Amino acid sequence: MGATTPISPTLLSRGVSIREGRAYLHGIAVADLAEEFGTPLFLYDAAHIRAEVTAAKEAAGWQVAYASKAFLCRELARIMDELGVHMDVASGGELHVALSAGFDPGRIVLHGNNKSVAEIEYGVAKGVGLFVVDSVAEIGRLERAAEAAGRRQPVLVRVTPGVEAHTHEYVMTGQEDSKFGFSLASGAAEAALGMVKASPWLEFAGIHAHIGSQIFLLDSYAKEVDALAAMVKAHSPRVLNLGGGLGVAYVSGEESPGFDAWAVQLYAALEHNGIGPDVQIMVEPGRSLVAQAAMTVYRVGTVKRLEGLRTYVSVDGGMSDNPRPVLYGSGYEAFLPEAADAERDQVVTVVGKHCESGDVLIRDALLPSSLEEGDLLATPVTGAYGYSMASNYNRVPRPPVIFVDESGARVVVRGESFEDLVRLEV
Numbered sequence: 001m002g003a004t005t006p007i008s009p010t011l012l013s014r015g016v017s018i019r020e021g022r023a024y025l026h027g028i029a030v031a032d033l034a035e036e037f038g039t040p041l042f043l044y045d046a047a048h049i050r051a052e053v054t055a056a057k058e059a060a061g062w063q064v065a066y067a068s069k070a071f072l073c074r075e076l077a078r079i080m081d082e083l084g085v086h087m088d089v090a091s092g093g094e095l096h097v098a099l100s101a102g103f104d105p106g107r108i109v110l111h112g113n114n115k116s117v118a119e120i121e122y123g124v125a126k127g128v129g130l131f132v133v134d135s136v137a138e139i140g141r142l143e144r145a146a147e148a149a150g151r152r153q154p155v156l157v158r159v160t161p162g163v164e165a166h167t168h169e170y171v172m173t174g175q176e177d178s179k180f181g182f183s184l185a186s187g188a189a190e191a192a193l194g195m196v197k198a199s200p201w202l203e204f205a206g207i208h209a210h211i212g213s214q215i216f217l218l219d220s221y222a223k224e225v226d227a228l229a230a231m232v233k234a235h236s237p238r239v240l241n242l243g244g245g246l247g248v249a250y251v252s253g254e255e256s257p258g259f260d261a262w263a264v265q266l267y268a269a270l271e272h273n274g275i276g277p278d279v280q281i282m283v284e285p286g287r288s289l290v291a292q293a294a295m296t297v298y299r300v301g302t303v304k305r306l307e308g309l310r311t312y313v314s315v316d317g318g319m320s321d322n323p324r325p326v327l328y329g330s331g332y333e334a335f336l337p338e339a340a341d342a343e344r345d346q347v348v349t350v351v352g353k354h355c356e357s358g359d360v361l362i363r364d365a366l367l368p369s370s371l372e373e374g375d376l377l378a379t380p381v382t383g384a385y386g387y388s389m390a391s392n393y394n395r396v397p398r399p400p401v402i403f404v405d406e407s408g409a410r411v412v413v414r415g416e417s418f419e420d421l422v423r424l425e426v
C-alpha cells in the first residue's frame, strides 16, 4: 500500500462501506448523519461493538469484563448486559451509570486505587460482584463497609507482577513502581492476600493483574502469567483476572493481535505453568472492544497554508473531544467522508479549535489535496478513551454520540448546548 492511498478499510468499523467516493455507515451516508446531528459527532457502529464482544467471548473459555473506562453510556451498558459480559468500573460514577442502565451488579468488577468510603459503601450496598482491592487501607475500609452491610464481599487482590509491557509510560501499570496494586516482589501482595483470607467479612475470590494498555507484543501476557503462577498455585483462587490492554490499530501498518491470538498466548502460558481449568480466567479488554467501532466527524473551518512550513487544517473540535494525541502523543489518520476513496496526496496538520498550540489532532495527516473549508473530515478509531476523556475546555460543548446499526441511527447521548455549560452553576 502506497503512502498516499485512501484510508485503509482495516481502520474502519465493519458497517462502513464506500460507494462512489462516499462513506456510508450501515447504508446511511456519513454526510447525511453529519447534516442531521451536526458536527463534531461521535458515530458508533453498534453492530461492530456487538461483533467484537462476541468474538472476545468466543475466543476462549474465559470471562470477559468490559473495561468501561474506554467508553460508557447507558445504552452501551445495556448492550454489554444483553451480551452477558462482566463490566469493570473504576469509580462510583461509572458504577452508577452501569447500575442506572440496569446492568447486573453481580457482574460488576469495581476497581480504583483510591476508592472513597462512599464509593465502597455504594458498591457493597448494590451487591457488586467483585471488588478489586488495591491497598491495605482499602482492605480495612471495605471490611468495615461489608460488616456494616452484613454482607460478605468477594474480593480480588490486585497484584503488580513486575512485568513491563512495551507501551506508553502513562499506560504502563504492571511494573513495580506503580500507584496500582500490591507488589509481588516485595511480598506486599502475599501479605494482602493473607489479610483478605483472614477477614470474616471478605471472601477471597481471586487475583487480579493488569500490565498496561495498547499491548502488541503478546509475550508480555505470558510473562505476566509466569510471574503470577507461584502465587496462583499457592492460593487456588476461584478467579484469575489478567487485565486488559490488547493493542488496537490506529494507523495503517499497525495490526491488533486479536482476541484469538491473545487467548492462545494466555492459555499456553497457563498450561505451561500448570494452571488448570479449576481457575476461572477473566480478561478486561476496553479499547479493543470499542475503539474501532467509532469515528469522529468534524467540519473543516480555517485552512492556513504557511508557505514552506506546513498547512494547518482546523476542525470544529479537538483536544476536548479527543485528548489522546495531547496526553500520549497518539497517532490517528483522517479521511474525507465525501471523498473516502480519494488519494490522500498532501500532508497537513489537523488541529482543533482550542486556545492551545498543542491542540493538534494529527501532526502529519494525509488528506486529499481537494480538501477545502466546509468539508467533512473524519478520524477513525476514536471509540475508546475519546468521549470518555472528553472535557469542556474553552467551554466547548461535548458532541453527541450516535449509535448506528442495521435498524438505523439513534442519539444515545445528546450533544451539549451552551445552556448545559452553565447548568451546574449556582
Ligand SMILES: Cc1ncc(COP(=O)(O)O)c(C=O)c1O
Pocket (backbone or CB within 6 Å): 067, 069, 070, 088, 111, 173, 210, 212, 213, 214, 243, 244, 245, 246, 284, 285, 286, 287, 288, 384
Ligand atoms: C485495571 C484495568 N483493566 C482494564 C483496562 C483496559 O485497558 P484497555 O482499554 O487497554 O483494554 C485498564 C485500562 O487502563 C485498567 O486499568
